[in-house]
Amino acid sequence: MIKSLFTTGPLTRSQFRWFYLARTISLIGSGMTPVALAFAVLHARHGQQLLGYILAAELLPNVLMVLIGGSVGDRYRRDRLIQLASWGSGFSQACIAAVVLTGTNSYWIFPLAIFNGVLGALTSPAIRGIVPELVDHEDINQANALVNTSRSAGRIVGPAVAGILVSTVGGGWGIAFDALSFFIAGAFMVRVQIPSHPRSPGNSLIHQMREGWAYFRCLRWIWPISGAWAVMNAVQMGAWQVLGPIIAERTFGAAGWGLTLSVKAIGLLIGSVMMLRFQFSRPLRDGMVAAAAVGIPMVVLGQGLALPYLMVAAIAAGIGSTMSTIAWDTSLQQGIPKDRLSRVMAFDELGSYVVIPLGEILSVPVADQFGLRTVETWGGLIFIAAALVPLSLGLIRQMTMADIRTLAQDQEDVITR
Numbered sequence: 001m002i003k004s005l006f007t008t009g010p011l012t013r014s015q016f017r018w019f020y021l022a023r024t025i026s027l028i029g030s031g032m033t034p035v036a037l038a039f040a041v042l043h044a045r046h047g048q049q050l051l052g053y054i055l056a057a058e059l060l061p062n063v064l065m066v067l068i069g070g071s072v073g074d075r076y077r078r079d080r081l082i083q084l085a086s087w088g089s090g091f092s093q094a095c096i097a098a099v100v101l102t103g104t105n106s107y108w109i110f111p112l113a114i115f116n117g118v119l120g121a122l123t124s125p126a127i128r129g130i131v132p133e134l135v136d137h138e139d140i141n142q143a144n145a146l147v148n149t150s151r152s153a154g155r156i157v158g159p160a161v162a163g164i165l166v167s168t169v170g171g172g173w174g175i176a177f178d179a180l181s182f183f184i185a186g187a188f189m190v191r192v193q194i195p196s197h198p199r200s201p202g203n204s205l206i207h208q209m210r211e212g213w214a215y216f217r218c219l220r221w222i223w224p225i226s227g228a229w230a231v232m233n234a235v236q237m238g239a240w241q242v243l244g245p246i247i248a249e250r251t252f253g254a255a256g257w258g259l260t261l262s263v264k265a266i267g268l269l270i271g272s273v274m275m276l277r278f279q280f281s282r283p284l285r286d287g288m289v290a291a292a293a294v295g296i297p298m299v300v301l302g303q304g305l306a307l308p309y310l311m312v313a314a315i316a317a318g319i320g321s322t323m324s325t326i327a328w329d330t331s332l333q334q335g336i337p338k339d340r341l342s343r344v345m346a347f348d349e350l351g352s353y354v355v356i357p358l359g360e361i362l363s364v365p366v367a368d369q370f371g372l373r374t375v376e377t378w379g380g381l382i383f384i385a386a387a388l389v390p391l392s393l394g395l396i397r398q399m400t401m402a403d404i405r406t407l408a409q410d411q412e413d414v415i416t417r
Helices: 002-007 014-042 047-075 078-102 106-129 137-168 171-189 205-218 223-250 253-277 283-302 307-335 338-354 356-370 372-392 394-398 401-416
Strands: none
Touching (some): 014 078, 014 137, 047 106, 047 205, 078 106, 106 307, 106 338, 137 253, 137 307, 223 283, 223 372, 253 307, 283 401, 356 372, 372 394
16 A cells, blocks of 8 residues: 555655655654643743643634635645745744743743744645645545644654653753754745736735635535534533543543543544545545544543543544544535635634633533533533534535535636626
């Protein structure tokens, strides 16, 4: 299989190869930063409170500016946006590493975290939208699977390497490696060349955002799934990310929780590798069925089943998560015109981001009222139900990839008349 990847498919295209190398090296570096930064900040004065504020400082610009990022991604060359963002992220991470390594006041990390968040918001839709410009339509699914394979590998390798660096030479060097990875990624992106986007009359950013919203709203196969993911992400971040460690600390301990997260990352990798050779016949239906598996570990955890059962459920969740992500991105990339793709994906991302703080804030008070395990169990059940609700629509259940392309083209014809 490995040999065939280099003789057929997206890796035969030099443009995609350079992009893939750039994403792989930056994803591995980024996989190190959460662990390295967390322990570096926690060692500072008032570190526990400071860490939460720093993470929020990076997330907030994503919520506020992702729609602008979608318009920018459709307005300018995506390859150059990614290149400039890589170098900008390398600079900011190098500055954060310098703050940590020199023992400078950790509050200097705040403006750098905000800068990182702005860069992420401005370029995330461009990164998701560039694949159709680098490969043929029939190779988009495999190209997404390759990128997700690197992302999954980065989540496995990055934290492990960061942990070693933290325990030996300090977290600052892990952040420094991330900075280096961004500079290398920027250098690789120089080799990626795609055509400039044509400008349309009156294409201000506000006009483009309105146009993107109109297109997003009119495509009936997009918004039900985006709405479902808004609920699913809020539940997952609250029940799994916040309540999960609390339950683990009171039962099988931090080591067991870390092991569970590790095997889930392995599941992500397995799912990515599977999608290199497999494509859903009905990507919307099959993708949401796969996504429902993410709720299973919450139910297992809430029911107090033994750690081995939780680990098996976590692997299944990892496989389902990455398969659904690849199916969804491939559907958008094949069903949305390139000149609107980043804006549509920006609205999709906004829906994913905007409700997350609500889930994080409400999870503990609700658990105090009804009990940790009860809320965890119901969180998993609500997640599964939200994933399956869009299947009540015949359009979602029945659409093939060819149907998605046809409906998108019909909508484009209506808009351009």
